[in-house]
Amino acid sequence: MGWKAAEKLIRHWKVLRGDNVKKHIKQGPGHEGGIFTVEAPFHASNFQVLDPVTGKPCKIGVKYLEDGTKVRVSRGIGASGSIIPRPEILKMRTTPRPTVAGPKDTPMNLVLEKTYEPKSGKGMPELINILNDVANGLGSSTNL
Template structure:
């Protein structure tokens, strides 16, 4: 949580990584950017190229020291998702389509009510799936082995 007192954590997040958001409070008010990272444990988001601060970093093994400009996290209440039709900041609601799929829609005063698409970056895995079997992986011939026959009842435990 950091040094601040306990905050109530958000359980249903409306802002996702890759969303186009507008900063509504702070020194970068009115500017838009893409959410680079979501820090759910602190209710904060990092917007690409916004809320820049100077950070003094001490020299260590493998990296140089100096003064660097980095993006500081913003509280989630200080940003809003941009409506894809009007281009204005809007609240995000959830609707279900006729086919049963769940979508995000823009809502609020002056909102178009249009669907806000999920960012494409969420489909890319951050850690790739392993392509070779590891030492703890079950071999495929053991996985595909048939251990129960429903017609004869072979493999059924005696109860």
């Protein structure tokens, strides 16, 4: 496993305080066995948040409101399905959205230009010919 793969794996780990994780250690030469509290890494998907209504741990689901807003909702056993507010740290973006068009972006005047008329079929003869060739078995998959 290369460093990039290990970095991607470690990025999603969270470390809990030692009082939350119990580990059973066998007795061996020089040390006593028993159940000890230790710090241990967990994957981020194994963490649960508290449902704001019931106060029980639950998983997080994603739904969209009627106005199109994306929200987190509680799901699972003991969940009420209520909206879970996002913390401020999760609202911040790690990389800002670009505000100007880049060199590979299509200019807005070309995006808004009407190039196809559905009633007459004008504007896309190449695609229609390719689709006809594929339907007749003449074209190869590289034409698409």
